[in-house]
Amino acid sequence: MILIVGCGIFDNDLSLFKTISIIMTKFKRGQIVNFHTPFPEENPDARYLILEVRKDKKRSRALVQSIGTKLHFASTHVYLLEDLEINEGLTRSLKRYVERIEHGKLSEVEFYEAMEISILS
Numbered sequence: 001m002i003l004i005v006g007c008g009i010f011d012n013d014l015s016l017f018k019t020i021s022i023i024m025t026k027f028k029r030g031q032i033v034n035f036h037t038p039f040p041e042e043n044p045d046a047r048y049l050i051l052e053v054r055k056d057k058k059r060s061r062a063l064v065q066s067i068g069t070k071l072h073f074a075s076t077h078v079y080l081l082e083d084l085e086i087n088e089g090l091t092r093s094l095k096r097y098v099e100r101i102e103h104g105k106l107s108e109v110e111f112y113e114a115m116e117i118s119i120l121s
Contacts, residue, residue, distance in 0.1 A: 027081055028050065031086050032087045033050060034046060048066055054078075060080070061080055063076060064076065
């Protein structure tokens with residue numbers, strides 16, 4: 001982690017500081033994210049799975065897939081990383097479930113049932 005103290009370039013330009021903070025956050029493929037401040041017309045409970053992270057100096061983005069929807073197909077979107085936050089709890093749960101499936105301790109059906117419960121609650 002980088003600590004910036006008394007640096008003149010960041011005193012008046014909070015957007016640059018915010019951009020550096022976002023880049024420092026470890027967005028990775030396979031994490032579950034949501035909007036940190038959704039617009040009123042957006043579902044605040046919407047969750048997304050990161051498929052790809054596209055790093056850029058000015059406008060880093062993530063290709064995400066909607067999860068927890070009742071649709072037969074999942075839509076994909078590209079959002080700015082500064083608009084997203086990592087849902088640590090669901091990401092940890094997903095990682096544990098995948099590890100259990102790989103070691104034969106959990107069937108895929110049980111996994112999907114458990115994920116549906118955790119996403120909807």
